[in-house]
Amino acid sequence: MGRAGAWPRGPVGRDMIEQVGRYEISELIGEGAMAQVYKAYDPQIGRTLACKILKEERSVDKEYVSRFLREAKAAGAFVHPNIVAVYDVGRYEERPYIIIELVDGTPLDQVLNETPNLPLSQILSIGIQLATALDYAHAQGVVHRDIKPSNILVLPDGHTIKIADFGIAHMDDPEATRHTQAGTVLGTPQYMSPEQVMGTQVDGRTDLFSVGVILYQLLSGRRPFNADTMATLLYQITRDEPPPLAEVAPDAPVGLQHVVNKLLSKQADRRFATGQELKRALELELRSVQDQSKAEKHKGFIPISVRWTALLAGLVALTMAVSIFFIQQMQSKTLGQFAADSGASFAKFIAVESAIPVLSQDWISIETFVDEASRRETLDYLVVLDHKNIVRGATDKTLIGQEYAPPDPTLMVSDGDGVQTSLVELPDGASAFDFSTPILFQNQRIGTIRLGLSRAKVLEVEQVTLILLLILAVVTIMAVAIVSFVLARLLARPIDLVRESMEEVAQGNLDCRISRERKDELGELFSAFNQMAAELGARNHEARTQERRPQNTSIDGP
Numbered sequence: 001m002g003r004a005g006a007w008p009r010g011p012v013g014r015d016m017i018e019q020v021g022r023y024e025i026s027e028l029i030g031e032g033a034m035a036q037v038y039k040a041y042d043p044q045i046g047r048t049l050a051c052k053i054l055k056e057e058r059s060v061d062k063e064y065v066s067r068f069l070r071e072a073k074a075a076g077a078f079v080h081p082n083i084v085a086v087y088d089v090g091r092y093e094e095r096p097y098i099i100i101e102l103v104d105g106t107p108l109d110q111v112l113n114e115t116p117n118l119p120l121s122q123i124l125s126i127g128i129q130l131a132t133a134l135d136y137a138h139a140q141g142v143v144h145r146d147i148k149p150s151n152i153l154v155l156p157d158g159h160t161i162k163i164a165d166f167g168i169a170h171m172d173d174p175e176a177t178r179h180t181q182a183g184t185v186l187g188t189p190q191y192m193s194p195e196q197v198m199g200t201q202v203d204g205r206t207d208l209f210s211v212g213v214i215l216y217q218l219l220s221g222r223r224p225f226n227a228d229t230m231a232t233l234l235y236q237i238t239r240d241e242p243p244p245l246a247e248v249a250p251d252a253p254v255g256l257q258h259v260v261n262k263l264l265s266k267q268a269d270r271r272f273a274t275g276q277e278l279k280r281a282l283e284l285e286l287r288s289v290q291d292q293s294k295a296e297k298h299k300g301f302i303p304i305s306v307r308w309t310a311l312l313a314g315l316v317a318l319t320m321a322v323s324i325f326f327i328q329q330m331q332s333k334t335l336g337q338f339a340a341d342s343g344a345s346f347a348k349f350i351a352v353e354s355a356i357p358v359l360s361q362d363w364i365s366i367e368t369f370v371d372e373a374s375r376r377e378t379l380d381y382l383v384v385l386d387h388k389n390i391v392r393g394a395t396d397k398t399l400i401g402q403e404y405a406p407p408d409p410t411l412m413v414s415d416g417d418g419v420q421t422s423l424v425e426l427p428d429g430a431s432a433f434d435f436s437t438p439i440l441f442q443n444q445r446i447g448t449i450r451l452g453l454s455r456a457k458v459l460e461v462e463q464v465t466l467i468l469l470l471i472l473a474v475v476t477i478m479a480v481a482i483v484s485f486v487l488a489r490l491l492a493r494p495i496d497l498v499r500e501s502m503e504e505v506a507q508g509n510l511d512c513r514i515s516r517e518r519k520d521e522l523g524e525l526f527s528a529f530n531q532m533a534a535e536l537g538a539r540n541h542e543a544r545t546q547e548r549r550p551q552n553t554s555i556d557g558p
Contacts, residue, residue, distance in 0.1 A: 014505040020051050020092045032165075034058050034068065040099065050368050053097040065096055072098045074142045075477060082133035084153070103162055105153030108214075109304055112149060116221055121293070122159065122216045123287040124256070125151070129161050136211060136273025138204035145202065147210035148191040149217070189230060190223050194238045205268040208278060212263025212271075212495065219256070220248040223240050238266065256285045300340040304495075305488035313481040320473035324466070331465055335458045336413070340433060344419040347435035347451040354384055358392070358439050358447040365402075366393035380432045380452040384439075387446050406450060407434060424452070431455045494522045498529055 017025045023040040029050070030037035035058070040051040058064040072089040076098075078086070088099035108126070112118075118126075130152070137144060144151075146165065153162045193209035195202050216224045224242030227233040236242075242264060245257040251259075258283050265271050272278040350373060357365040366384050370393040373382055383404060384393035391399045409422035413433070423436040432452045439447035497514060504512040512533060514526040 017053070017092070020053065020097055021088075021090050023049065023051055025051060034064060037055050039102065042099075048102055048317040050100050050106040052100055053092060053096055054095050056095060059095045068096050068098075072096075074137075074140075077140065078137065080133055080136045081160070082129045082162055083137065085163050086466050090184060097476065101162075103153050103155070103164070105155045105162060107150045108154055108161070109149035111154050112218070115489055118218055120252075120256075120289055121286065123215065125159055125288065126154075126218070127162055127211065127215050127282045128286065130163070130214070131208075131275040131279040131282060133163050133275075134207045134211070135205065135279065138207070138275060141204055143204055143205050144210075145196065146191075147207050147214070149214060149517065152214075175409045189233050189237075190225060192237060192269070195268060197234045197237050203268070204274065205271045208271050208275065209265075209268075211278070212260050215256075215260050216242065216245065216264065219245060219252045219260070222248060253285060253288065255288065256282075303488075304492055305485050308488040309481050309485045312484040313477050316477050317473070320469075320476060324469045327469060328462065328466060332458075332462055335461060339453065339455070339458050340413050340421045343413075343433050343435050343451065343453045344417065344421055344437070346453075347419055348448050349438045350382070350384075351437050351439045351449045352449065354393075354449065355441050355446070358384065358386060359441050361386075363392045369393065370395060380426060380430075380454050381450070382452070383450040385448040385450065389448070392447070406436070407452075409434065423455075426452070431459075492523075494518070494525075496524060501529060501533075504538065505533055510540055 017027060017038060020038075020040065022044060023042055025038045025040050027039045028036060029039045035052045035054050038051045038053065040049045041047075042049055054065065054068045058068075069089070072086055074081065075086045076089065084103055085101040086098055087101070090097055090099075112353070119213055130147070134144065134147070144163065147163070151163060151165045151231070154160075155162065155165055156241055191210045191213045193202065193206040196206055211225055225233055225236040225240070226379050227236055245252050249257075250469060259278070262276070263271055263442070350369075353367065353395075354366060357369070370382050370384060373379065374395045381394075381395050383395075383399065385404050386392050389404055391402055391404050404504050407424040407426070409424055410431075411423040412420040413423060415421070419435055419437045422434050424432055426432055435449070435451040435453070437449050437451075438445040439449060497516065502513055510533060513530050516526060517523060518526065
């Protein structure tokens with residue numbers, strides 16, 4: 001397992017250091033061309049880390065020291081799940097060091113050696129994570145410039161990756177640009193971009209080119225550029241097109257081939273502009289792969305009886321649902337209008353009967369009348385108001401003598417023929433029709449009747465009707481499903497008979513015939529099978545006869 005980067009593991013005890021700053025060193029766990037990597041422990045926070053120290057011979061070189069410290073500067077501010085974190089930087093005996101995250105991961109090149117053919121979904125996942133991490137780094141002004149499998153750690157879950165070793169990261173500063181333009185070649189040759197090879201200015205698209213090389217390798221099992229000499233390799237990177245993925249990885253999706261080809265464009269402006277663009281393209285390919293995988297997983301033989309049953313039952317269920325909806329709508333409208341008309345007539349009757357008592361201010365008679373009217377089961381409330389809107393009679397005795405505050409309507413039903421009808425919500429949450437009609441004497445308003453009739457009966461009728469319709473729908477759907485299944489099985493049986501007969505013929509039984517007679521298309525299928533079997537039998541008999549017939553011989557005379 002690689003740790004905190006993909007450095008080759010060094011021998012334990014070599015150049016052993018016991019203390020670096022406050023960090024306790026336990027063992028040498030890796031060594032690269034520039035630095036040694038030790039396993040370290042931070043006693044202040046109780047965390048195990050990795051300590052990367054520049055080699056002594058490199059420390060005298062200001063360029064190497066500058067690059068090493070630039071790594072800390074470039075990656076020290078990074079907080080990303082796909083980038084190895086840098087926690088601290090310092091010097092040990094004039095040798096610069098950085099404290100980094102200790103990652104229990106395997107370098108991608110080692111993973112490829114152990115498992116050459118990774119699943120396509122895992123390849124896309126690696127590409128998406130690389131694009132995400134690099135987009136983050138590029139937004140911070142940092143170009144890695146050495147993206148390669150050995151710098152990509154695969155965590156034990158097999159899916160998560162982390163980019164390690166920003167040791168030659170290119171900061172967007174004049175000093176770095178000057179070195180680049182001077183022709184300094186940084187990076188691993190097989191994964192370098194054309195602009196790196198030619199020593200021209202680079203940006204984030206250089207890293208995306210390297211990602212293209214890695215994806216090409218993961219898909220095909222080979223690098224796009226490979227040569228025996230450095231000169232030939234660099235020429236290939238800058239001039240030659242790699243073998244098409246359609247040839248070396250024909251199973252790769254066409255869309256993914258296009259993505260890789262775009263990443264490997266010689267001109268940087270023809271590649272994806274950002275890691276975010278690459279991420280979106282790879283996510284689209286991953287969704288396609290996942291959808292195809294789901295389709296293949298669910299692909300299977302479905303008997304025709306099941307298909308027909310489900311199809312017809314679904315159509316009937318849809319038809320019944322639409323029908324029930326419209327029936328309910330029509331019934332609700334009809335019952336509501338009927339209840340509104342009945343209530344309006346009742347309110348007008350009460351207004352007529354209350355006219356004389358209200359005119360004479362005979363409030364006792366009004367209360368007696370209200371008490372008698374309130375015995376109706378559907379009546380929720382009855383209120384008799386005088387011309388000043390004062391309650392003179394009501395089913396709720398606490399309202400008498402007070403100014404009436406009508407309930408807020410939730411829906412206006414009608415407003416005509418002297419009666420205003422609306423729907424209101426009662427304090428207990430129930431719904432009721434509210435009728436308001438004036439009490440008239442010689443066409444002069446002398447009071448008002450407010451009548452509330454419960455909708456419970458209407459809703460009860462609607463509910464009963466709905467239940468009956470649902471029962472009818474269920475029974476109908478079950479009947480259709482049963483009939484469809486039976487009919488489909490009746491149709492499947494003749495098909496099975498033809499299949500079984502064909503299997504008999506395939507096994508050499510050319511005397512097999514279908515004796516069942518039908519006067520339909522299936523009967524014609526039976527006849528065609530019997531004709532085919534008879535023809536095959538005749539040809540087989542003729543062939544055997546030819547084999548048994550003695551060959552002609554000729555006797556020459558003296």
